[in-house]
Amino acid sequence: MGVHLDPTLSFETHFNKTYKKAARRVTLLRKLCSSITCAAAESTYRAMIMPVFTYCSLITLSYSNTHRQLICNLEHRGKSCISSGLQNKTDIIRIPSVDSYLKRKVCLYVFDCLIGNVCTSFKNYFTRVSHNVNTRNSFSSIELLNTKLEFGRRSFLFLGASIFNSLP
Numbered sequence: 001m002g003v004h005l006d007p008t009l010s011f012e013t014h015f016n017k018t019y020k021k022a023a024r025r026v027t028l029l030r031k032l033c034s035s036i037t038c039a040a041a042e043s044t045y046r047a048m049i050m051p052v053f054t055y056c057s058l059i060t061l062s063y064s065n066t067h068r069q070l071i072c073n074l075e076h077r078g079k080s081c082i083s084s085g086l087q088n089k090t091d092i093i094r095i096p097s098v099d100s101y102l103k104r105k106v107c108l109y110v111f112d113c114l115i116g117n118v119c120t121s122f123k124n125y126f127t128r129v130s131h132n133v134n135t136r137n138s139f140s141s142i143e144l145l146n147t148k149l150e151f152g153r154r155s156f157l158f159l160g161a162s163i164f165n166s167l168p
Contacts, residue, residue, distance in 0.1 A: 022052040026078045041082045053098045057105045062154040110164045
């Protein structure tokens with residue numbers, strides 16, 4: 001299915017293969033940029049590079065900060081390649097960052113879990129925080145687990161709830 005597992009479930013092998021695949025595609029885009037328009041380069045980036053990092057987003061979300069920084073650097077290389085073809089440097093490339101895209105996707109999945117639009121095992125996965133005081137955030141927060149290990153903090157249960165709670 002495109003996910004590479006290692007014995008420790010650290011997804012290090014998966015990250016390395018995914019990163020190399022995306023880096024090759026950014027290099028290809030860099031070579032193509034001189035002969036295509038900026039709009040074509042942007043759609044090529046959206047079609048060929050973004051899906052590499054956003055496939056299996058729950059795994060990508062649990063990457064370490066070092067891996068996230070490498071993804072950001074690669075993302076910056078791709079976007080700078082696209083922006084080099086712009087005539088007017090004040091034009092903005094409207095491609096969301098991989099991190100913001102993944103957070104949006106996770107928030108939507110958490111919301112689906114809350115309203116029950118998921119398979120049976122995820123229907124009661126998250127619990128809303130309820131209290132007796134009528135505030136603006138009544139029933140909009142999710143209970144966070146008390147985790148002491150890094151493994152627990154990288155789980156979807158913890159990350160999904162904390163990202164959902166950070167919404168405005």
